[in-house]
Amino acid sequence: MFRGLSAFPLTPFSDDGIDEAAFARLVRRLAAARVDSIGALGSTGSYAYLTRSERKRVAGLAVKNASGIPVIVGIGALRTRDVLALAEDAQALGASGVLLAPMSYQKLGDDEVFGLYATVANELSVPLCVYDNPATTRFEFSDELHARIARLPNVRSIKLPPVPAEPGAARARIDRLRALIPSHVTLGVSGDASAATGLNAGCDVWYSVIGGLFPGLALEITRAAQAGLAQEAQRLSERLQPLWELFARCGGSLRVVAAAAELRGLVRRPCLPLPLMAVDGPQRQQLAELLDRWGLQ
Template identity: 65%
Template sequence: MFTGLSAFPLTPMNEQGVDENAFTRLVEQLATAHVDSIGALGSTGGYAYLSRAERTRVAQLAVEAAGNVPVMVSIGSLRTRDVLLLAEEAQKVGVKALLLPPVSYQKLCAEDVFSLYETVSANVSVPLCVYDNPGTTHFEFTDELHGRIAELAHVSSIKIPGVPEAPHLAKERVERLRGLIPSHVTIGVSGDVFAAVGMNAGCEAWYSVIGGLFPNTALAITRAALSGDAHEATRLAERLKPLWALFRQFGGSFRVVATAAELRGFTQHPSLPLPLRTISGEGRKQIAAVIDALELS
């Protein structure tokens, strides 16, 4: 399940709780589009803002709504104790894989992080995906640390935060990491701006934010890249430059995609946990214009 398009849906929520109906509809849309896997409760899914009970409930809803599409959920938490509890509960509701970010308040060192993955890998029975995203966890993996972790039981994929924009540099970056990890461990690119160049450079998966809302658009890029049609994948990705520009303008993809979900009627406003807010005013009009012009689906 660690190849192709892994679509990461929002978890619509407000101060009263999770909008279960809206979340279920989002997951059903992904299953209908035949994405390769669903990554619930990732950063796009707002896992850090939910209680353990809420996260278990969302994992259950995702599994129920996904049908035959395998579901992966994040088990990131500040304490290893809580990570293990989340892993146990997620496995009980039937997830097929676990996504593990090294969440911290105090700064973690490499041995802290290795110990986390070592402990979790020894206490789970489903595959693990390593979540490498310094923008949210504030921890930077080295390729050497990835290599050590990739040797652990159940570790099956590494979700890297992006690649250099130049194709030859992207290929060098992916090949360096590939040389340090076992052949059965896949490399998946995240950071949607880098998806096409990452897959063209050898990444086997795309862990996608826009795929969680506009799966057909993301699938077209994924299928082109993984079939070897680098030119078409690049063309389709470059067509989305106005969307990538919005990500840069508003400090990342999360608020933009959440705003787009409200605009398209997938979710109700408000759909983010306070103090986070979707984009209003002229910015909201910009987003509406771009997603309509690009005919995202």
């Protein structure tokens, strides 16, 4: 489950709330492509904008439509009490694993974050992936904190921020962290632009935004890296450089991927929870041209 391609779909919205039919279709696309796992309610899934009942419904739809593909459900929340409730929901609905980021309003310290993971890990009956995402949580994990958390029961993977762009530096980064954590804990790369570099540097899994919408594209890169075809994986990623640059200009991938889903008729417009908005204007036009050029549907 924590190897290969883990695809993270949008949670599309409509005027009436969550567009359940569109979400189910997105999950079925991923199942048909045979991704290695599906990440429901990650940052791309807008988990922080949903109520507990909405998240429960989305998690259930993901499991129901995944055709046996393992589903990893995001359980991040501001209070440990709420994280535990969300974990209970996810497990009861048949999630194969859970994903936890240290959400906060007040800035958290290392002991507080360790305490969160220790409390949750000891209550789980499914594996946990540590979500290291400083761009949204504003919390910076040290390698030493990762090492402490990785030794907790049920911790099985770490979802890392983008690795360094230079291959040697990326390899050194992964080797340094791998030396500190147990062998049963996998390392995953996020930040789609650095995925090929991370996989080639020794990451076990790509936690992918673009894979949640266009899984075939992400699987090509993943399978090339898994087969030891490092140059091919890098070539496939570099072909998408205009998309990676668009992600950077738009403050991240979410607004761009939402626009792509709208442009391809996979979701209604608008599909993000307000005040979030998909990219528009010249950037949307550029995206449309890229999708046409690459034949992405």
